[in-house]
Amino acid sequence: MATYKKRGYKPKNKVEEVEVTEENSTTAEVFNTLDEGASKTEEWVAANQKYILGGVAVIAVVILGYLAFQKFIQAPKEQEAANEMFRAQQYFENAVNGNSAVRDSLYTLALNGGDGKYGFLEIIENYGGTKAANLANYYAGFSYLNTNKYQQAIDYLDDFKSDDEMLGPLALGGIGDAFSQLGQVDEALGYYEKASKAKVNDFTTPKFLLKAAIIAISLKKSDIAVTYLERIKNEFPKSVEANQVDVHLGQANAMQ
Incomplete structure (x- = not known):
C-alpha cells in the first residue's frame, strides 16, 4: 500500500530513496500521458474543426427548423382542423342523442360534411398528422359502426391512437x-x-x-x-x- 509522504520528505535509507524515485517517476509518467492525450485531442479538434462546426450548425438548423414548423405551420394547422371539425362533431352528437328516424342521415353528414363544412373523412384527408384528424378517426369509426358498416368501422377505429x-x-x-x-x-x-x-x-x-x-x-x-x-x-x-x-x-x- 502506498504511504503518503509530506512535501520535503527525505528518505531515511537507500530503499526509501528508490521508492520515492519510483513514485515520482510513476507520477511523472501519468501526467505525461495525460498531457499527450490532451495534445492529441487538441490536434484532432483543430484538424476536424470545420466538420465539428458544420455538425453543430446542422443540429442547430434542425432544432430551429422543428421549432419554426411547430409554431408557424403545425399549430395553425391544428387550430384550423379543430375549427373545421366542430360542425361534424355536432352532427355526431345529434345522431347519438336524436331519434332513430334521422340518425343514419346525421351520421352520414358527420362523415361527409354539410352546410359547407368538412366531415370527419375530409378532416382526416386534409389535416393528416393533427390531433383533430386522429380524433376524427374515432368519430368516423363509430359513425360507421352505428350505420352497420362494420369493416369501415374497424379500419378507422384501428387508425385512432x-x-x-x-x-x-x-x-x-x-x-x-x-x-x-x-x-x-x-x-x-x-x-x-x-x-x-x-x-x-x-x-x-x-x-x-x-x-x-x-x-x-x-x-x-x-x-x-x-x-x-x-x-x-x-x-x-x-x-x-x-x-x-x-x-x-x-x-x-x-x-x-
Whole structure:
C-alpha cells in the first residue's frame, strides 16, 4: 500500500530513496500521458474543426427548423382542423342523442360534411398528422359502426391512437363490436380483452369484461367467462354490469 509522504520528505535509507524515485517517476509518467492525450485531442479538434462546426450548425438548423414548423405551420394547422371539425362533431352528437328516424342521415353528414363544412373523412384527408384528424378517426369509426358498416368501422377505429382513459378502451371495444357483428367472434373476444386491459377504470373495464365473458360463453370457453365474471363481481360490484353477472355466471358454470 502506498504511504503518503509530506512535501520535503527525505528518505531515511537507500530503499526509501528508490521508492520515492519510483513514485515520482510513476507520477511523472501519468501526467505525461495525460498531457499527450490532451495534445492529441487538441490536434484532432483543430484538424476536424470545420466538420465539428458544420455538425453543430446542422443540429442547430434542425432544432430551429422543428421549432419554426411547430409554431408557424403545425399549430395553425391544428387550430384550423379543430375549427373545421366542430360542425361534424355536432352532427355526431345529434345522431347519438336524436331519434332513430334521422340518425343514419346525421351520421352520414358527420362523415361527409354539410352546410359547407368538412366531415370527419375530409378532416382526416386534409389535416393528416393533427390531433383533430386522429380524433376524427374515432368519430368516423363509430359513425360507421352505428350505420352497420362494420369493416369501415374497424379500419378507422384501428387508425385512432390514444392514451386517453376512456377513448382508448372505447375504440378497442368498438372494434370488438364490429368483429362481433361480422360473426368473427374470436377476433371480437381478443379486442374486448384488450379494451378491458387498456385502462382500468370503473366504466370501461367492467363493460368490456362482461362483453368478453358473453363471447367466451358463446365459444364454450367457460373458464375464461367465469374468470371475467368473477372479476366484475369482486372488483366492480357497483357497476351496471355487476347486475348481470349472476345470470351469465350461471350459464358459464353449467357448461363446466
